[in-house]
Amino acid sequence: MRTLPRRFVPRSLLLRNLLGVLAGLVVVVLVLETTSPFRNSQLATMSYYAIAAAGLTVLTGLNGQISLGHGALMAVGAYTTALLLEGDAVPFSLAMLVAAAVTALVGILVGAAASRLHGPYLAGATLALAVGVPGLAIYFDGLLGGEQGLSVRSPRPPDWFADAHYFVTAGDLSSAKYLAYIGWLTLLLVILLLANLMASRFGRVWRAVRDDEVAAELAGLRLGRLRVLAFVVSAACAGLAGAVLAMVVRLAAPSGFTIVLSLSLLTAVVVGGLGSIAGALLGSALLVFLPPAVTNLGTGAGLTGVQAAQLAPLVYGVVLVVVMLLAPGGAMGLLRRFWRRGINQGGSR
Amino acid sequence: MQQFVNFTLGGLSQGAIYAAFALALVLIWRATRIINFAQGAMAMFTTYLALTLIESGLSYWAGFAAALAGGLVLGALVERVVMRPVEGGPELNAVIVTLGLFVAFQALAAILFGATFQSFPAPFGLRGFTVGEMTIAFTPFSVFVIASVVVVMLALTALFRFTDLGLRMRASAFSQEVSRLLGVRVGRMLTLGWALAAVVGSLAGLLIAGGNLVHPAYMDAVIVYGFVAAVLGGLESPGGAVAGGLIIGLALSYVSGYLGSELVTLAALAILVAVLLVRPRGLFSRVAARRV
């Protein structure tokens, strides 16, 4: 704590993260090219969950702030994107950037209020945000389309991308695949930024604040600002996630941003292991691939489609409780534990 | 003027329900430093239990009693089985467990009772009284709402003020260690506290439902309003929770009446943030500083 390094990011680590992301890119291309359009669209869905969850895990896991309002922040990003893409004047990449920026601005506001709250108070306040924000879309229905929401024209691949894609894969570029590429490229970028941020001075400082506020305060850290900063970073991710969601789902509507969305994100980061980006990815995969599986089980067991559709949230809820009671570190926490035990038994420690 | 009177009357009877719900939150918070975010979902669940019984031909009152009894059992079970291990641990863990219960109960209700809107009966008329020429927004059912909330408050006050059991429960809430040294079975007191809170929460659920439509998410907003009311009252004080509930009921009724019902939750959020930033210990406390 006392001897903070001058450089924010050690170069070797930056390189290492960069290599990791490049490897990730190769995997993404391989997976998207070898799977069906249906899987492509599932993966596109996973990408926006993962973007939001990665942001949330930084906030909750690293800085100790809980947020039940990330669904609402995603709504901000989604509606911004929907409005910007109306009329075809704005390229989608710019729309995404603006969505992230607008959501980050909202994040400053929310974060400033949130920075003075902790635990249950923060949960209650952000819960109010999650329950309240969809009402805005209905209140301003002239602009935001009320209950029906705004439909979004999802972007067409530009020629150079389609050509490059054909050159590399010799296959067609379906719309689902293109959207999945957009989502995953965004996700990889977000991961690269967050991984470096976590390893930087800020990451260490955030952890210090989470672990011992008094000590951090005594060390001269500005707790309030650090908390707001964490919230802003996290909000920007949620905004990007909302932008991807809007394009993938082709719709921004209040029903897409209920409290259940916020709680699903929380499930993802808790199951994966708070504070771990790999855990956030794992949790997001769960959010995408678990529902069809349990829904099938449910209909197989004689439930109606509507009932079976509720099995997924039921599992989320039960999993949240069980993880907290039995393995509060989540999946990554368990892995780490086994890993360490393995090393210890190997005698190299 | 008539409008204002009606908004006020409507606000008061809604406020009475929020007061009950806030009171339930405060009971648990005082004893275990946990906000039970699942309380709305639990109340929704027991209200569906009542609806199922009523639809199977039993009387409203049988359903009413069953919901309260169901709340008692559910509250005790939840405390014993899932909350006990996280009590006294990191506060984030307890928050997450209650949120998990929230999602799970809501989904379970949709599976068991259906995810559609269903109408819930009211035991008393829903047509406003007429005063002179005009019909006011105060119905026989409103009278029942306020009366039952008042009865519950009085019963709880009597329990805590005048009985040995109530004294043991309060002692356990304020200082578990000292209470144990005085032979108080603190674990039982906490279970009982959660059970009683769930009964009060269930009552709030039944009263919100009366004469309205229910669906698995119908209590979501009430959690927010109850939480805001409890924070307004300082989170520690049952009396504060009741006052907070009435204030929130009135404020939201005016917002809904004059500005639009879509803004009600956001108004609650605005009130919450304002209170937490300006008077973190609630409106009624004399000391201003506390970590929130």
Add this chain to the structure above:
Amino acid sequence: MTERSGALEIRGLSARYGPVTALDAVDIHANPGRITAVLGANGAGKTTLLRTISGLVRGSDGSVLLGGRDLTGAPAETIARAGIAHVPEGRGVITELTVEENLRLGALLGTARRGSAGRGRLDEVYDMFPALGDRRRREAHSLSGGERQMLVIGRALLSEPEVLLLDEPSLGLAPRVVAQLFALIRDLVDSEGLTVLLVEQNARSALSIADTGFVLNLGRVVAAAGAAELAADDDLRHAYLGF
């Protein structure tokens, strides 16, 4: 109040906080009608000893017997009901409750233990400590340090204990109040046959009213003898007792 007969027997008691061993195989016995002082510097393990006896801390080894009954590992509420009243260090008052409610809690335990009517006994405490009687309906946070100490002792007596564990009752009190308090404890022990385990850093005054004493250092008993003998041992006093 009724005749008591509980000897407290502590055998090989150990306790640790994570890697820190706070009690290391401690043997102590305390007899009815006697004040047994437990002395030692700050951090010696005195508070841990009392907390382990009363079940607030789980010991890692050894046993606690009250009048021959094994209470090792029992939950704190069971131990309290068995007749061990622990007056904890500093903050034993439930400040949110009124003076009378604090006392009623003690009386409730007394009634549970002996079946006697608890109410009348509150008056005995008010007779003993008139200051409490004047404030019976006030919340206990309005009391001074000395009044709080009276309150917790009165409350402990109402629970009809066999054994009274007192953790630094003199802490923060004016010397005159300490003298009054100690005289009162001595009277109670002589008249009612209580077993008292008195933990003190203030060794000189503790030894002046105690019958026997044990000296703890780093979690171990380093000396055990009659009070007068301990007070007379210059080396011991200089090494561990600081007077």
